[in-house]
Structure formats: structure tokens, C-alpha cells
Ligand SMILES: Cc1cc2nc3c(=O)[nH]c(=O)nc-3n(C[C@H](O)[C@H](O)[C@H](O)COP(=O)(O)OP(=O)(O)OC[C@H]3O[C@@H](n4cnc5c(N)ncnc54)[C@H](O)[C@@H]3O)c2cc1C
């Protein structure tokens with residue numbers, strides 16, 4: 001028996017959030033006293049998985065897996081899991097993994113839970129904690145099938161270094177192709193996506209108009225952060241929909257979330273509350289967001305944000 | 321075309337989330353239920369197709385009788401027939417399987433579900449249906465065009481947009497962008513009157529076992545106290561982010 005951790009890649013390199021998946025799977029494997037096999041597709045730096053304790057690395061080289069395709073990926077993961085007689089597969093909480101996981105669950109005939117935030121609390125039955133109701137609650141749920149798929153919530157476990165000396169196996173597979181055709185992919189230029197970012201700088205209606213977003217973009221640039229916004233801001237067309245975060249937008253679970261001129265409505269908080277640190281900048285000391293934040297500044301964004309940006313720039317220049 | 325829209329009925333976004341005394345179930349006391357926002361975008365998109373080509377729209381929900389007013393609302397918006405599988409949904413696999421069985425009996429050209437339900441946040445049901453019925457599935461769908469039997473759809477991906485195409489049937493996971501908030505259809509008086517006469521069929525659930533069981537709920541720990549920073553002393557914040565939080 002072996003735990004199978006699926007690792008995503010970007011331009012043939014392991015994605016950062018996958019190291020959390022490997023760390024989680026390592027701890028789970030230790031708990032069950034079994035091996036950890038890490039699975040990746042077309043990767044150059046497969047050996048980086050050894051930093052987090054992989055016992056074996058399976059690298060599938062296959063043309064059909066260069067671009068992400070949900071059911072093809074699910075087919076490949078399923079084939080490998082069966083080949084190595086794995087009973088538990090661990091996936092990240094990325095949108096691609098959330099897309100492929102249900103397909104995989106049916107192919108692999110497994111019970112699947114998404115948004116898992118803990119190692120099993122009990123092994124028999126197999127009970128894990130998961131986040132639910134837009135982070136307003138947790139549930140303890142059991143996976144009742146012998147075969148299990150765990151979708152790990154982003155930033156819920158962290159990474160743990162544990163050096164290992166894995167063997168890397170190159171694996172060939174033949175993949176069943178589906179009818180769905182990818183015609184084109186358009187990436188927004190030079191933009192850090194909300195899902196990948198360590199820091200997200202987000203602004204709301206307090207900014208008064210799209211012409212004022214320069215100070216937000218400057219701050220994001222200094223911090224290497226992604227930009228985001230509240231729902232009305234995207235509804236008004238001030239910013240693209242892809243930046244809308246919250247319960248009905250994108251979830252944010254980043255290390256630092258900076259909310260500028262956002263009141264902190266319940267639907268907004270629901271989607272961002274799993275971020276580790278929240279910093280709020282708002283003119284209104286009674287803005288509800290202050291109740292849910294770690295750090296707060298009562299002040300005018302147009303005054304505070306440019307000054308904060310200058311200080312951070314100076315700090316970065318000195319410390320790099 | 322024959323369109324099916326999957327409707328999950330969820331607590332209104334402003335609801336306080338509470339549980340029954342033993343923490344085993346969500347407490348429905350005083351909670352207002354609504355159409356899951358992502359499904360509402362999908363229903364409006366379906367209506368646009370119907371207005372263009374006269375397609376028929378069925379809706380399906382796995383849920384208890386208490387959901388019927390919400391299903392009537394969807395009929396008032398313009399759906400033609402409603403199906404309710406009479407079961408309190410507890411396991412996404414069961415929900416998906418029950419809906420799949422209905423799809424396999426009814427031959428739909430287009431199935432619209434939401435990207436995610438805002439209560440249990442599974443992101444599971446439509447993908448499971450896709451695999452169970454062997455119908456292609458595109459989630460995070462922000463654009464959908466149908467030309468005869470061919471569909472093109474745009475999927476929001478991390479940092480961009482992916483365009484895909486396939487022959488119908490297709491399942492999409494809808495979200496805002498597919499239609500805008502301001503496009504959402506609100507039932508008018510005539511719609512509400514007509515909805516009363518439209519068929520709402522109750523389906524008895526088949527028996528098969530579930531894959532997961534929720535045993536207990538809990539709430540997150542209370543947040544620690546906020547630390548306020550003087551706007552005239554931003555150096556303090558830079559220092560905190562560096563030495564305490566180690567984030568810069
Ligand atoms: C079904 C439903 C779903 C929803 N889903 C979401 C969602 O997913 N995400 C989301 O964000 N919202 C969502 N909302 C909307 C939500 O209820 C709020 O309306 C919204 O979050 C408010 O956005 P805001 O904070 O930008 O604007 P406002 O509430 O108008 O707040 C603006 C804030 O800026 C402050 N301000 C003003 N001037 C300045 C200045 N110069 N400097 C600093 N601060 C200033 C004000 O004090 C105020 O607190 C949803 C609503 C519904 C009904």
C-alpha cells in the first residue's frame with residue numbers, strides 16, 4: 001500500500017502549492033506506516049519532491065498531459081493509483097484539482113472530500129475535518145469507501161521539510177482522449193493569479209473609481225502580490241470579474257490579505273477569512289472588517305497606501 | 321434543445337450559521353433559503369437560450385418539500401418543469417447519482433449546474449454527474465455559445481481564460497460572468513401566476529449507499545484581538561510584517 005500525492009506543475013516545474021500536498025501526504029503516510037509515492041506529469045525538477053519526503057517519484061512523460069485536461073488527467077492518475085495499489089490519493093485545492101477530482105472519484109471508485117483541513121482525526125472510520133459554509137464552519141466527515149481521495153484546502157497544512165532519497169520512475173501511459181477540445185488559452189500578461197499569490201492586495205468601493213487603482217497596483221507590485229476586489233467593484237466594471245473575491249467570487253487563502261476601502265460584508269469575509277493574516281485600511285473605525293482582521297489602520301487610502309508603498313519599497317531596496 | 325438546470329437550495333448569504341444542539345445538523349431555524357447564486361446565473365443563461373430558440377428548460381433539485389417555494393420561483397423566472405428528488409442531501413455522490421439517473425432517462429442537450437454550492441462548498445456534484453453519464457464537463461464557465469449541436473465555452477483558469485469546444489451534450493459549471501449580476505431575471509407577476517400551474521414532479525430516491533458521512537459540525541475559534549496601527553507610524557507595520565509575521 002502506498003499513498004499517492006498528485007503534484008501539479010507550471011512550465012515543467014512543480015507548483016509551490018504542491019509542496020504542501022506532499023508534506024500532508026508524508027504525514028499521512030507516517031500515520032498509516034505506508035510509503036509515499038509522488039506523481040507528476042512531464043516535470044524537470046521531480047527531485048524537489050525529495051525535500052518533503054517522497055519515497056518514490058513517478059514522472060509520466062506524455063504529450064497528452066502537457067496541457068491540463070480534466071478527464072485525461074483523471075484517467076492518468078487513476079491508472080497509476082491502480083498500478084501501485086494505492087488506496088488514498090491526495091490532491092491540492094487548486095481549481096484544476098477541484099475540476100478533475102470528481103472524475104477521478106468515479107473512475108477510481110473512491111469516496112472524495114474537498115476542502116479538507118486536517119489529517120485524519122480517526123482512522124477507522126476515516127474521519128477528517130473539512131471547511132464548509134464558506135469557511136463559516138467546519139465539519140467532521142468520514143470517507144466510507146476503502147478507496148479515498150482527499151482534496152486538501154490551500155494553506156491549511158503548511159509545508160514540512162523532510163529530506164528523503166527517492167527513486168524516480170519514468171512511466172509511460174496511454175491516455176483515453178475525450179471529445180472536449182482546447183481551442184485556445186489566453187493568459188493575462190504579467191499578472192500573478194490570486195490562487196498562486198502569497199500576498200493579495202484587494203480594494204473596494206472606498207476607492208471611488210477605477211481611475212484610482214494605480215495606488216493599489218503599485219502596492220501589489222512592490223509586494224509581488226496579486227490584485228483583487230470586492231463584488232460591487234467588479235459589478236460596476238471598475239475591475240475584471242476574475243478579481244472578484246468572496247463567497248460568490250474567488251476564495252482567497254493567502255498568507256497576507258490587505259483589504260483597502262472594503263467594508264467587510266459577511267459575503268466578502270466568508271471568501272477571504274481563511275487567509276492567515278488580514279490587514280484592513282479603512283476610514284471608518286466601525287467598518288465590520290476590523291472585527292475580522294489581525295491588523296488595522298484607520299485612515300484614508302489615498303493618504304496611507306502611497307506612504308505604505310514608499311516605506312515597503314525602501315525596506316525592500318535595503319534588504320535585497 | 322432540452323436543457324436541465326440543477327438547482328441547489330442554500331441558506332441566504334447573510335444567514336448566521338448555527339447547528340442543532342448536538343452539532344450533528346445545520347440548524348434551519350430562522351434561515352431563509354435561496355437559489356444557489358451560481359445556479360441563478362445558469363438559469364438566466366438557460367432563459368436566454370430559450371428566448372432565442374424556444375428550448376425547454378427542466379430544473380431538478382435533490383431536497384425536501386420545504387424547497388418547493390424556491391423551485392416555484394425558478395419556474396416563475398421561466399423554467400418549464402421541475403423535478404424534486406425527495407431526499408435531504410447529505411452526500412454529494414448520492415446527489416450526483418440521483419441527478420445522473422434522471423439525465424440518463426431524459427436525454428438532455430445541455431445541463432447547467434453551478435460551479436459550487438455556497439453551503440457545503442463541495443465543487444463536486446457536476447463533475448461527478450459528468451463522469452457518471454459520460455458527458456463532457458466544463459466548470460468555472462464564464463461564456464457559452466451554442467451553434468447547432470456544437471458548443472464553445474470559456475473557462476476561467478488561474479491567471480487567464482481557456483476556450484474549449486465540443487459536440488453536445490455538455491455539462492457546465494456556471495458562475496458570475498456567464499451572465500452579469502444585473503442580467504439576473506426577477507420573476508414578474510405573470511410568471512408567478514403561471515408557475516403555479518407548471519408541473520412539479522416528485523421522484524422517489526433509489527437506494528444505494530453513500531460515500532461520505534458528516535458526523536459533526538463546529539465553528540471556527542474566535543478571532544484574537546486586532547492590533548491597530550497608527551497611520552502616522554507605518555514603520556511599525558513594516559517592522560511587524562518583517563520580524564513577527566516574516567512575510568516580507
Ligand atoms: C448574494 C450576495 C452575494 C455576495 N457576494 C459577495 C462576494 O462574493 N464578495 C464581495 O465582496 N461582496 C459580495 N456581496 C456584496 C456585499 O454584501 C457588499 O455589498 C460588498 O462586499 C461591499 O463592497 P465594498 O466593501 O467594496 O463597498 P462598501 O460596502 O461600499 O464599503 C466601502 C468601504 O470603503 C471605506 N472607505 C470609503 N472611503 C475610503 C477611503 N478614502 N479610504 C479607505 N476606506 C474608505 C468605507 O468606510 C467603507 O467601509 C454579495 C452580496 C449578495 C447579496
Ligand SMILES: Nc1ncnc2c1ncn2[C@@H]1O[C@H](COP(=O)(O)O)[C@@H](O)[C@H]1O
Pocket residue numbers: 326327328329356358359380381382383409412415432433434435436437438440441442443444445446
Ligand atoms: N441537492 C442538489 N440538488 C440539485 N442540484 C444540486 C444539489 N447539490 C448540488 N447541486 C448542483 O451542483 C452544483 C455544485 O454543487 P456542490 O458540488 O455542492 O458544490 C450546484 O451549484 C448545483 O447546480
